[in-house]
Amino acid sequence: MSKRPINQLSLFTPGLDTDPAVKATMREAARSCALSREQLCDRMNELAGQAGIRLNGGNAKQLTLATLEKWLNPLDREHIPSARAIGVFCRAVGSVEPLQTLVAPHGLYLIDEQQVRKLRMAEIEEEMEALKREKQRLKAGS
Known part of the structure; x- marks a missing residue:
């Protein structure tokens, strides 16, 4: 019997729709960090500004607390953070768990x-x- 290549998905691994799981992991990371939601939003805007990247689409210049709250709600299927936003979030809270959740269905580990x-x-x-x-x-x- 041949082994399945490491990057081949299995029927028993999580599905490719990782949005709810990533958002739940982000919510837990936000709860676990020492920053309030307002401070977290400010820190993300600061980090994004230093890196010269935008966290939102559209005309918004900065991340708002309302958008951050939507990103942290696993039941909200309309407001999904971008990969860049997840990276900035991870840096702000000091946890790579949301990124790990994103790559886990591909058999990858950070x-x-x-x-x-x-x-x-x-x-x-x-x-x-x-x-x-x-x-x-x-x-x-x-």
Whole structure:
């Protein structure tokens, strides 16, 4: 039996419509951070301004508290934050969980730099073991 490629979706993974789950995760991250909703909105506008990106479509220059509240409501299917807005939100609250929720249906996991180093060290260790086995095989053939 062949293994399913890591990026192939399964019938048992969450669906591709991640909007309600992302919004629920955003709501929980907003509750968990030390900022009030007003402070969070201000912080997101500040970060977006520093990065030179817009959080909203249309004519709105800045994110409003009303729009943020709609983004944090999983039942609101009409107001969906953009990928940029989710990124700014994650930076503002100090959590990547909304992004993790977004990529999870694709079999992907977000990891930090320390985890990347650990994975790379494990890969190098595997390569070293393979080279040792190859060396032993070559010695045995001499």
